[in-house]
Amino acid sequence: MVKFDPKKFEKKWQKTWHENDAYKTEETSDKPSCYVLDMFPYPSGSSMHVGHPRGYVATDVYSRFKRMNGFNVLHPMGWDAFGLPAEETAIANKEYPTVTVERNITKFKTQLQMLGLSYDWSREINTTDANYYAHTQRIFLQFFKQGLAINKTMSVNWCPELGTVLANEDIVNGKSERGGFPVFQMPMRQWVLAITKYADRLVEDLELLPEWPDKVKNAQRAWIGKSEGHQFAFPTDAGVEIPVFTTKLETLPGVTFLAIAPESELTKKLLEKAQNATAISDYIEASRQKTELDRQQLNVKTGVIIEGVNAVHPLTGSLLPIVVADYVLASYGTGAVMAVPAKDERDADMAKVLSLPIIEFAEADTKVLGEKLDAKSEKRYKIRDWVFSRQRFWGEPFPIVWVEGKENYDVIAQGPVGKWLPAQPVSYKDDSKEYFAVPVIPEYLSSMQLPVVKSYEPTGNIEGPLAGIPEWVNAFVNPETGEVANKAKDESWIAVKRETNTMPQWAGSSWYWLRFMDPHNNAEPFSKEAAKYWGAVDVYAGADHAVAHLIYARFWHKVMQDAGLVDYPEPFKRLEFLGYILASDGTKISKRKGNSRSPEEVVDEVGADAFRLYEMFIGPFEKPAPWNDNDLTGAKRFLERVWRFAETTIKSKVATSSEPAVSALQKTIAKVEADIESFKFNTAVSSLMIGLNEMQDEPVALPELKQFLKLLAPFVPHMAEELWQMTGETESIHQGPWPKYDASLIVEDNFMLPVQINGKHRFDIAVSKTATEDEVKSVLDADDSAQKYLANQTIKKIIYVPGRIVSLVI
RNA sequence: GGCCGAGUGGCGGAACUGGUAGACGCGCACGACUCAAAAUCGUGUACCUUCGGGUGUGAGGGUUCGAUUCCCUCCUUGGCCACCA
Numbered sequence: 001m002v003k004f005d006p007k008k009f010e011k012k013w014q015k016t017w018h019e020n021d022a023y024k025t026e027e028t029s030d031k032p033s034c035y036v037l038d039m040f041p042y043p044s045g046s047s048m049h050v051g052h053p054r055g056y057v058a059t060d061v062y063s064r065f066k067r068m069n070g071f072n073v074l075h076p077m078g079w080d081a082f083g084l085p086a087e088e089t090a091i092a093n094k095e096y097p098t099v100t101v102e103r104n105i106t107k108f109k110t111q112l113q114m115l116g117l118s119y120d121w122s123r124e125i126n127t128t129d130a131n132y133y134a135h136t137q138r139i140f141l142q143f144f145k146q147g148l149a150i151n152k153t154m155s156v157n158w159c160p161e162l163g164t165v166l167a168n169e170d171i172v173n174g175k176s177e178r179g180g181f182p183v184f185q186m187p188m189r190q191w192v193l194a195i196t197k198y199a200d201r202l203v204e205d206l207e208l209l210p211e212w213p214d215k216v217k218n219a220q221r222a223w224i225g226k227s228e229g230h231q232f233a234f235p236t237d238a239g240v241e242i243p244v245f246t247t248k249l250e251t252l253p254g255v256t257f258l259a260i261a262p263e264s265e266l267t268k269k270l271l272e273k274a275q276n277a278t279a280i281s282d283y284i285e286a287s288r289q290k291t292e293l294d295r296q297q298l299n300v301k302t303g304v305i306i307e308g309v310n311a312v313h314p315l316t317g318s319l320l321p322i323v324v325a326d327y328v329l330a331s332y333g334t335g336a337v338m339a340v341p342a343k344d345e346r347d348a349d350m351a352k353v354l355s356l357p358i359i360e361f362a363e364a365d366t367k368v369l370g371e372k373l374d375a376k377s378e379k380r381y382k383i384r385d386w387v388f389s390r391q392r393f394w395g396e397p398f399p400i401v402w403v404e405g406k407e408n409y410d411v412i413a414q415g416p417v418g419k420w421l422p423a424q425p426v427s428y429k430d431d432s433k434e435y436f437a438v439p440v441i442p443e444y445l446s447s448m449q450l451p452v453v454k455s456y457e458p459t460g461n462i463e464g465p466l467a468g469i470p471e472w473v474n475a476f477v478n479p480e481t482g483e484v485a486n487k488a489k490d491e492s493w494i495a496v497k498r499e500t501n502t503m504p505q506w507a508g509s510s511w512y513w514l515r516f517m518d519p520h521n522n523a524e525p526f527s528k529e530a531a532k533y534w535g536a537v538d539v540y541a542g543a544d545h546a547v548a549h550l551i552y553a554r555f556w557h558k559v560m561q562d563a564g565l566v567d568y569p570e571p572f573k574r575l576e577f578l579g580y581i582l583a584s585d586g587t588k589i590s591k592r593k594g595n596s597r598s599p600e601e602v603v604d605e606v607g608a609d610a611f612r613l614y615e616m617f618i619g620p621f622e623k624p625a626p627w628n629d630n631d632l633t634g635a636k637r638f639l640e641r642v643w644r645f646a647e648t649t650i651k652s653k654v655a656t657s658s659e660p661a662v663s664a665l666q667k668t669i670a671k672v673e674a675d676i677e678s679f680k681f682n683t684a685v686s687s688l689m690i691g692l693n694e695m696q697d698e699p700v701a702l703p704e705l706k707q708f709l710k711l712l713a714p715f716v717p718h719m720a721e722e723l724w725q726m727t728g729e730t731e732s733i734h735q736g737p738w739p740k741y742d743a744s745l746i747v748e749d750n751f752m753l754p755v756q757i758n759g760k761h762r763f764d765i766a767v768s769k770t771a772t773e774d775e776v777k778s779v780l781d782a783d784d785s786a787q788k789y790l791a792n793q794t795i796k797k798i799i800y801v802p803g804r805i806v807s808l809v810i
Numbered sequence: 811g812g813c814c815g816a817g818u819g820g821c822g823g824a825a826c827u828g829g830u831a832g833a834c835g836c837g838c839a840c841g842a843c844u845c846a847a848a849a850u851c852g853u854g855u856a857c858c859u860u861c862g863g864g865u866g867u868g869a870g871g872g873u874u875c876g877a878u879u880c881c882c883u884c885c886u887u888g889g890c891c892a893c894c895a
Binding site: 624630 | 811812813814815816821822823824829830833834835836837850874875876888889890891892893894895
């Protein structure tokens with residue numbers, strides 16, 4: 001007997017698989033395709049803890065299972081390494097971001113490989129690699145060309161601590177998602193992606209995703225927040241009109257005042273006419289100083305009435321006060337609301353604070369009002385256009401340079417750059433000059449690579465750190481060719497300034513699944529053929545990113561679809577969210593608390609296979625589960641039993657397995673394959689244990705043992721391979737095929753039909769699963785325990801479900 | 811406040827479209843092996859019991875021959891979103 005010693009064979013098989021390219025995805029294949037994708041990690045911290053591998057092991061089990069079932073499986077891994085997490089770590093370590101990123105990737109990769117995960121490492125990608133982000137820049141050019149990437153001044157979330165603006169999706173509970181810093185509303189000029197133009201499609205196409213959890217679809221609908229209503233304007237006695245948007249036009253008779261956002265342009269206009277301009281200015285300034293958190297969480301409404309200006313009620317002609325109040329959002333609707341305090345709680349709060357009237361009223365007819373007021377039906381969305389620029393160093397540079405003057409822009413437009421220009425030029429005015437955004441076309445993107453700089457820390461101004469580097473900022477464009485260079489090669493070249501903001505972390509992850517399909521393509525982000533062959537990701541597993549990443553990725557996919565790069569509307573067919581592994585005390589694993597062990601330690605103690613098996617057995621995949629060292633030992637103990645069973649079986653040279661053994665095996669096949677398919681790994685493992693329990697004391701021949709090993713292979717690939725070779729096989733067990741389930745081999749011995757009397761289970765009787773009701777009755781008549789209950793009783797009713805139950809009412 | 815989800819032994823959890831609640835594992839107890847311990851193997855393990863049986867899936871009610879599963883009310887708890895007019 002050879003002792004079960006995973007250290008002896010786990011490293012060996014990892015090496016062999018690596019040398020044989022065992023998990024390299026076939027480029028062309030007759031097999032059906034299956035794309036199994038993990039949400040790729042950002043290597044910000046220094047290493048993984050014991051909770052991280054859960055998702056990676058699950059997708060590995062699934063991928064191995066699919067490969068054995070004859071699929072050409074794409075199962076890649078890469079690194080989402082641009083953006084705040086990596087940059088903040090680098091700043092904290094006082095080192096260059098590339099150094100941090102490289103070290104963390106190495107560490108992470110070693111830890112993943114230690115687990116025997118079957119990634120095709122030849123497809124590894126890194127979003128900070130110039131070979132990758134050149135394609136992110138190319139895809140941005142598609143947005144630009146289609147008029148979806150625009151540069152505009154709007155009220156945005158400014159985070160002074162991080163020195164950058166943030167998208168709404170980056171704000172959690174009024175603070176920055178990264179670091180939990182305060183965030184302020186400020187009007188600033190920013191790059192914005194027009195996701196609102198896709199809002200309807202993003203809602204409608206959720207119908208195409210039956211394999212997405214409803215809660216994600218609901219969360220996305222809520223985030224997009226489509227509402228339909230009417231827009232019309234209130235006249236004022238100051239000659240300025242105040243446009244409002246309402247979803248309840250019928251409440252117009254109840255309007256007692258108008259409320260406008262402090263940041264709104266309208267407020268500035270009205271300020272000039274106000275008698276209490278100072279008070280209003282003070283209020284605007286006070287609002288500006290408030291953080292998002294304060295605005296949201298202080299439930300006390302504040303506002304100032306504009307004195308000397310009144311709105312006119314369109315139905316009654318009565319004069320309505322106008323209030324500047326920061327409960328009104330500048331960035332939604334018109335930045336002004338008609339307040340109906342009798343119907344709306346927020347308006348009521350405001351009315352009480354300022355002692356404004358609250359009137360009861362009869363609702364009016366929407367249709368009549370709509371015609372009378374010339375109120376147009378409008379759709380509005382909670383989702384904002386995506387603020388896409390960051391005033392940070394560690395991100396993709398925009399493939400954009402700025403040229404001064406329309407004349408110059410027109411000259412450039414004559415050349416090859418012309419076909420990348422949007423119908424509406426992107427421009428801004430600064431003093432008396434006007435600047436135009438000019439794309440750097442794909443052929444010359446190498447001139448837009450992130451430079452190596454002395455200092456990359458955030459500067460806190462809206463130009464970002466790149467603005468301090470003249471060699472980055474100052475450039476020339478050749479209008480004939482579109483080439484961009486730091487020196488003009490002749491007089492025809494036009495001076496330009498490179499864009500100094502960078503893209504957010506979300507950029508690289510908004511299309512990476514497509515790059516995995518064709519990772520070495522230099523000419524384009526990915527080929528149409530590759531995208532067509534693989535199609536949408538079959539299973540996408542990872543943490544719950546219900547709104548941000550999954551909305552951005554769907555948006556980019558649709559834009560790429562419209563650009564003709566992909567020909568299907570949704571990127572991810574099926575989503576599987578992962579529950580976190582908690583520390584043994586039920587709290588979150590945290591490095592600071594030191595309440596968890598390292599994967600290295602666990603692998604060293606019980607081996608990678610036992611670790612994998614334990615993480616699959618720990619509980620339902622989507623639910624959080626606390627780590628338990630005893631249960632880990634249980635997983636190891638099971639593998640030791642499998643090992644002994646296999647050795648005994650090989651030695652025994654039994655010619656034919658017993659009927660119960662064959663039957664047990666068949667049941668296990670059916671259960672394991674159904675459970676893996678539906679990501680119920682915990683019950684799959686449990687059925688493997690049951691299978692072993694039922695087989696280990698029976699005579700088992702080699703073919704049945706080998707089938708059982710195949711069922712184990714996705715979970716414990718090293719041990720399954722080792723035992724497989726011990727049976728005399730020379731090819732890898734992971735090539736399959738998966739055992740074929742044969743229902744006819746299952747024997748149901750001693751089926752006992754449960755008998756219920758008046759709803760209570762009393763005893764069982766031996767009848768066949770297919771017995772007729774009369775047969776059941778005659779068995780009952782002869783059965784002693786039955787007679788105990790039934791003697792001298794009349795059976796009023798009998799319900800018989802063959803193979804299930806018989807229920808008697810007496 | 812809104813939208814989801816969850817509450818089952820000492821613990822993690824299982825239970826198909828309503829059909830034997832507690833699979834599987836851990837822990838615990840006893841036994842075998844051992845000088846002894848560990849490891850391993852075997853047996854038992856929801857609770858109460860006068861040994862007939864009774865009670866049990868957060869609480870209370872309902873539908874049903876039958877409810878962890880469906881419906882109503884409530885309690886506890888987790889997640890996500892929260893001034894969007």
